[in-house]
Amino acid sequence: QVQLVESGGGSVQAGGSLRLSCAASGRTFSSYVMGWFRQAPGKGRDFVAIIRSSGSTIYADSVKGRFTISRDNAKNTAYLQMNSLKPEDTAVYYCAAKQYSGSYISPSQYDYWGQGTQVTVSS
Numbered sequence: 001q002v003q004l005v006e007s008g009g010g011s012v013q014a015g016g017s018l019r020l021s022c023a024a025s026g027r028t029f030s031s032y033v034m035g036w037f038r039q040a041p042g043k044g045r046d047f048v049a050i051i052r053s054s055g056s057t058i059y060a061d062s063v064k065g066r067f068t069i070s071r072d073n074a075k076n077t078a079y080l081q082m083n084s085l086k087p088e089d090t091a092v093y094y095c096a097a098k099q100y101s102g103s104y105i106s107p108s109q110y111d112y113w114g115q116g117t118q119v120t121v122s123s
Contacts, residue, residue, distance in 0.1 A: 002026045002112040004095045009117030012085055016121070020080040022095030022114060030073040033098050036080045037107060038091035038119075045094065045107045051078065052101055063089075085121045092116040 008020040022034065035050040049059045049069040057069050068081040078095060096110035103109050 002029075002032070002097055004097060004112055004114035006093065006095045006114040006117040009093060009119045011120040011122065014086055014121055014123050016085050017081070017083045018085065018119060020082070020093055020095075020117060020119075022078040022080075024076045024078070024097065026076070029076040031099070033101055033104065034069075034071055034078040035096040035098070035104060035110060036069060036078075037094045037096060038089075039094065039116075040091040046091075047105045047107075048093070049080065050104045058104065082119070085119075087121050087123045089119060090121050091119060093119050 003025040005023045006020060010018060012018055031053050033050055033052050036048040037045045038048050039045040047060050048063055049067060051057050051069045051071050066084045071078045094116045095114040097112040098110045
């Protein structure tokens, strides 16, 4: 069993930055694929980025070049650095984990989820 706890959300103006953290329990964190999703009011949960155990990363087109996902296996923590934030980035951001690589777009592919952290970007 893995428990995920996000932190670092908040309110910023457009163009600003935030760094989200996802602290994971468990001894096998390094073997998990870690992902970030977001959900705006009235919309579905959308893929943002993943980082595999190898360190390779994939981003949604909407955040490519602005967001950076990383992980620190010694601290059992994944991060999402968000720069050049836009009002359309406003959403609840969720951290997710899954044991196996392969498909990553769909939330249903993930085994564990955090509780979410709110990010609000004002214009």
